[in-house]
Amino acid sequence: MLVERSQIPPEGLDLEVCEEPRWEGVEGLWLSLAPVQAALHLEREVNGILASGTFSTTAVVLCSRCSEQVSIPLSDSFTIVYTEAGEAFRDEEAELSTAEMDIDTMQDDRLDVTKLLRENVLLNLPLQPLCRSDCRGLCPHCGANLNEGPCRCRVQESDPRLLPLQQLL
Ligand SMILES: [Zn+2]
Ligand SMILES: [Zn+2]
Known part of the structure; x- marks a missing residue:
């Protein structure tokens, strides 16, 4: 979706x-x-467009530890100044006043809303999604999902001298 600055x-x-x-x-x-x-909300600026707003969506991804599917709600607000390519940092005053904002370029005086949304979604996607903060992941030996309980190899590997300690935990 494209929005012309003149619109x-x-x-x-x-x-x-x-x-x-x-x-x-x-x-x-x-x-x-x-x-x-x-x-x-779009505003026409002298050399570009000021875009602010919010978005929300839900991504279904795989947990980075146990590979189970997990739905992750994504939402954020943004304020971005779009300028024509090459105009970005010409005006020192504009640079100061926009220090808190993101700056991007547009082409032919048009704002690409699709690109804006795509970039904001990607920015908010967790790099290592987790199904829950204390996900135990998979056993590196047998591949069992440790969220569903301890696996056999874990029992076998336990040092008998540590058993009294484990019972305390
Ligand atoms: Zn998980
Ligand atoms: Zn195991």
């Missing part, structure tokens, strides 16, 4: 977006991703 009225433009994530280059990052719901 943005002086008072700004509010958009409700529901994006089907049929994005290239992200295959394999998740098993599935729900449609991305977003509320955007």
Whole structure:
């Protein structure tokens, strides 16, 4: 979805977006991703577009420890200044006032909302997703899911001298 800068009225433009994530280059990052719901406010700037808003979606990924499927809600807010390529840091004053914001470039005076949402979803995707914070993962020897209980090799490897200690824990 593209928004022309000239389409943005002086008072700004509010958009409700529901994006089907049929994005290239992200295959394999998740098993599935729900449609991305977003509320955007766009303002026309002298040299670009100021985009702020929020998004939310749910990614189904594999737990990085036990490989079970886990649904991870993703949501965040963003404020991004889009400028024409090459305009970004020309104005020192603008650079200072936008120090708190992200800066990106647009092409032909158009904002690519699809790209904006894709980048924000990717930024919020956990690098090592967990099904739960104390996931025990898989046994490195037999591959059993240790969330479902201890496996046999663990019992065998126990040092009998440590047994009294383990009973205390
Ligand atoms: Zn897990
Ligand atoms: Zn095992």
